Amino acid sequence: MMLPNESRARELRALLNRYGHEYYVLDAPSVPDAEYDRLFQELQALEKAHPELLTPDSPTQRVGGRALDAFAPVRHSVPMLSIRTETDSGAGGAENFDAKVRRDLGLDEAAPAVEYAAELKFDGLAISLRYEAGLLVRAATRGDGETGEEVTQNIRTIGQIPLCLAGCTAPVLEVRGEVYMRRDDFDALNARQLAAGEKTFVNPRNAAAGAVRQLDSKIAAKRPLSFFAYGLGEVDGWDIPPSHSALLDALAKLGLPVCADRATVQGAAGLIAFHAAIAAKRDSLPFDIDGVVYKVNQRALQAQLGFVSREPRWAVAHKYPAQEMLTTVEAIDVQVGRTGAITPVARLAPVFVGGVTVTNATLHNIDRIRQLDVRQGDTVIVRRAGDVIPEIVDVVLERRPMVEEAIDLVETRSVARYAAFEMPSSCPVCGSHVVREEGEAAYRCTGGLVCTAQRKQALLHFAGRRAMDIEGLGDKLVEQLVDTGLVRTPADFYKLGILKLAALERMAEKSAANLLAGIDQSRHTTLARFIYALGIRNVGETTAKDLARHFGKLDSLLEAACREDEAAALAALQSVPDVGPVVAQSIRDFLLEAHNIEVIEQLRAAGVQWPEFEPSEAVPAGPLLGKTLVVTGTLPTLSRDEAKALIEAAGGKAAGSVSKKTDYLVAGEAAGSKLDKAQELGITILDEAGLLALVGQDGAARADD
Ligand SMILES: NC(=O)c1ccc[n+]([C@@H]2O[C@H](COP(=O)([O-])OP(=O)(O)OC[C@H]3O[C@@H](n4cnc5c(N)ncnc54)[C@H](O)[C@@H]3O)[C@@H](O)[C@H]2O)c1
Numbered sequence: 060m061m062l063p064n065e066s067r068a069r070e071l072r073a074l075l076n077r078y079g080h081e082y083y084v085l086d087a088p089s090v091p092d093a094e095y096d097r098l099f100q101e102l103q104a105l106e107k108a109h110p111e112l113l114t115p116d117s118p119t120q121r122v123g124g125r126a127l128d129a130f131a132p133v134r135h136s137v138p139m140l141s142i143r144t145e146t147d148s149g150a151g152g153a154e155n156f157d158a159k160v161r162r163d164l165g166l167d168e169a170a171p172a173v174e175y176a177a178e179l180k181f182d183g184l185a186i187s188l189r190y191e192a193g194l195l196v197r198a199a200t201r202g203d204g205e206t207g208e209e210v211t212q213n214i215r216t217i218g219q220i221p222l223c224l225a226g227c228t229a230p231v232l233e234v235r236g237e238v239y240m241r242r243d244d245f246d247a248l249n250a251r252q253l254a255a256g257e258k259t260f261v262n263p264r265n266a267a268a269g270a271v272r273q274l275d276s277k278i279a280a281k282r283p284l285s286f287f288a289y290g291l292g293e294v295d296g297w298d299i300p301p302s303h304s305a306l307l308d309a310l311a312k313l314g315l316p317v318c319a320d321r322a323t324v325q326g327a328a329g330l331i332a333f334h335a336a337i338a339a340k341r342d343s344l345p346f347d348i349d350g351v352v353y354k355v356n357q358r359a360l361q362a363q364l365g366f367v368s369r370e371p372r373w374a375v376a377h378k379y380p381a382q383e384m385l386t387t388v389e390a391i392d393v394q395v396g397r398t399g400a401i402t403p404v405a406r407l408a409p410v411f412v413g414g415v416t417v418t419n420a421t422l423h424n425i426d427r428i429r430q431l432d433v434r435q436g437d438t439v440i441v442r443r444a445g446d447v448i449p450e451i452v453d454v455v456l457e458r459r460p461m462v463e464e465a466i467d468l469v470e471t472r473s474v475a476r477y478a479a480f481e482m483p484s485s486c487p488v489c490g491s492h493v494v495r496e497e498g499e500a501a502y503r504c505t506g507g508l509v510c511t512a513q514r515k516q517a518l519l520h521f522a523g524r525r526a527m528d529i530e531g532l533g534d535k536l537v538e539q540l541v542d543t544g545l546v547r548t549p550a551d552f553y554k555l556g557i558l559k560l561a562a563l564e565r566m567a568e569k570s571a572a573n574l575l576a577g578i579d580q581s582r583h584t585t586l587a588r589f590i591y592a593l594g595i596r597n598v599g600e601t602t603a604k605d606l607a608r609h610f611g612k613l614d615s616l617l618e619a620a621c622r623e624d625e626a627a628a629l630a631a632l633q634s635v636p637d638v639g640p641v642v643a644q645s646i647r648d649f650l651l652e653a654h655n656i657e658v659i660e661q662l663r664a665a666g667v668q669w670p671e672f673e674p675s676e677a678v679p680a681g682p683l684l685g686k687t688l689v690v691t692g693t694l695p696t697l698s699r700d701e702a703k704a705l706i707e708a709a710g711g712k713a714a715g716s717v718s719k720k721t722d723y724l725v726a727g728e729a730a731g732s733k734l735d736k737a738q739e740l741g742i743t744i745l746d747e748a749g750l751l752a753l754v755g756q757d758g759a760a761r762a763d764d
Pocket residue numbers: 078079081082083088089090091092093095096122123140141142144178179180181182183184185186201236237289290352376
């Protein structure tokens with residue numbers, strides 16, 4: 060009968076061997092390192108407590124993985140080892156190592172502190188570079204430590220690795236170091252993979268390992284890799300410096316990249332300080348590290364300490380919290396952003412990753428979800444590295460909850476317990492319909508005027524100088540008005556009274572009165588400004604002007620955009636200059652949303668108005684085509700902007716100053732120097748009625764007056 064410990068050890072060996080194979084040989088781990096380490100430590104503890112369970116094939120007794128047959132084997136005359144990991148994550152990690160070193164060296168209490176070289180533990184893969192007479196002749200992976208794989212071609216594509224050493228012609232110099240991928244290079248690579256519909260990499264380490272062990276050097280060359288040297292292999296004819304820190308300096312002199320984040324420190328206190336300093340800057344490093352490495356600095360002492368099975372006794376790795384962890388997806392929700400973008404988010408069982416507890420992870424968009432095939436209930440790998448938002452990078456499919464489904468009366472099959480995620484068709488915040496623009500990854504809520512998620516942004520835009528131009532309505536005030544519930548939609552601005560406003564914190568009666576005056580003034584506007592103020596996606600100031608000029612009346616625009624026949628509606632919109640299919644679709648989506656129309660009607664009912672005219676379609680050229688007009692003074696009914704809009708709508712140009720090129724001056728009450736100048740130049744002077752007549756808008760044609 061098999062004892063429980065024995066069967067657990069067997070189970071752990073099998074699991075670790077499989078994960079090791081996926082990681083070392085296939086470069087495609089299915090679980091995060093932290094999960095592997097947890098099982099590894101469990102097996103180590105079991106073997107320690109019951110030495111009879113230790114088998115020669117145990118993963119605790121070996122280094123790395125077997126070399127792939129596809130590469131030529133390389134025997135390492137000096138084996139490439141692993142490094143023991145100190146499991147105490149606090150200061151104890153450094154203290155334990157220092158105490159052990161002192162014990163192993165036979166140092167007593169009175170002996171001075173041991174000197175250490177402290178470095179970063181780069182998260183990539185180990186490579187041995189063999190230089191003969193100063194030339195790079197071979198590069199090899201670690202493999203199982205004894206035999207690695209020849210990857211010279213791929214390594215030659217790494218620009219940072221010198222093909223020829225500076226000032227060294229020693230017969231043999233094997234340099235060991237880490238090939239890694241910078242985070243920015245990794246992000247760019249994944250973006251390219253995603254765009255090409257190919258599988259993305261879980262982390263920079265796997266991407267780097269996959270690139271180095273890529274059979275096709277052309278593909279390897281497209282994966283941007285970097286390198287740091289940190290040690291030696293076989294050496295012949297080169298004077299090895301007496302300390303590790305001096306060795307790193309010497310390697311840098313030969314032209315090899317050596318990381319600047321390293322220090323020579325004394326005793327446990329020095330190690331603790333280094334560990335803390337690097338922890339503080341870990342997120343801002345341009346590449347991933349999983350910890351720091353402490354090495355006894357003097358070579359003589361290293362030799363005295365020697366090795367145990369798979370690792371040196373003079374070095375230890377002291378890790379930081381893992382940047383990838385396993386957790387489960389409790390639900391997939393969507394979030395509505397300030398601009399209406401709807402993004403899926405995974406609600407996670409709380410997990411400590413990259414130094415923080417994470418409960419949500421962005422899923423970016425539906426394409427990303429489909430690519431990962433992530434579902435509610437799944438066990439996933441969450442990654443948080445650098446200052447970026449936590450992300451789900453992979454699904455552990457073998458842990459997906461499955462249920463039996465009957466195919467017929469006798470047969471069943473296993474299917475995923477939860478269905479694939481679908482984007483909602485209406486906004487979870489306001490219920491408006493949701494659209495996806497062509498060629499865009501994001502879905503959007505179309506309820507720009509009503510959606511609370513977009514409210515503050517929309518109101519601020521509406522009041523903006525280039526939109527309704529409401530004086531004194533800045534972001535602080537909009538925030539206050541929304542938070543106190545006084546304003547929900549732009550129409551509410553026009554319902555504000557002095558009492559309500561003056562009751563707001565920090566609002567003096569005088570400023571309340573000024574604001575109300577500003578709001579009141581904004582009632583007289585132009586159609587272009589009004590359209591722009593609505594905040595329709597993709598409709599900027601210029602497009603708003605084009606639309607106003609083309610349709611002349613808001614109702615003509617509404618009618619055209621909301622036609623039942625979608626193709627006809629889009630065509631009508633696209634007959635406006637510079638309006639393409641995407642803009643046309645945005646306009647239609649916005650105006651088809653009944654919530655938005657309600658607000659537009661409320662605004663009109665509140666007295667927001669603008670001059671309207673017959674669409675310029677009827678008079679394609681416009682009566683003022685090629686004419687330049689200047690408006691000055693106060694007109695009896697039109698505001699300055701309204702007059703300008705009329706001129707522009709009729710094809711004319713509204714200029715700011717009078718010159719010989721001016722065709723007409725439109726002068727109102729209290730017109731000053733411009734009038735004098737126009738008279739001097741003999742320019743035709745019009746009053747408001749004259750202007751209206753000129754553009755074919757005699758009094759009767761004006762709406763709302
Ligand atoms: N996810 C999985 O399924 C899976 C499977 C197997 C192993 N792993 C991971 O692999 C690691 C264990 O592998 P290991 O035995 O290679 O040990 P290790 O990676 O923890 O330590 C040894 C390696 O550290 C690297 N290193 C980085 N910076 C260094 C520096 N400054 N000086 C010296 N060496 C430096 C070298 O490449 C060296 O080979 C663990 O992190 C484990 O989680 C993960």
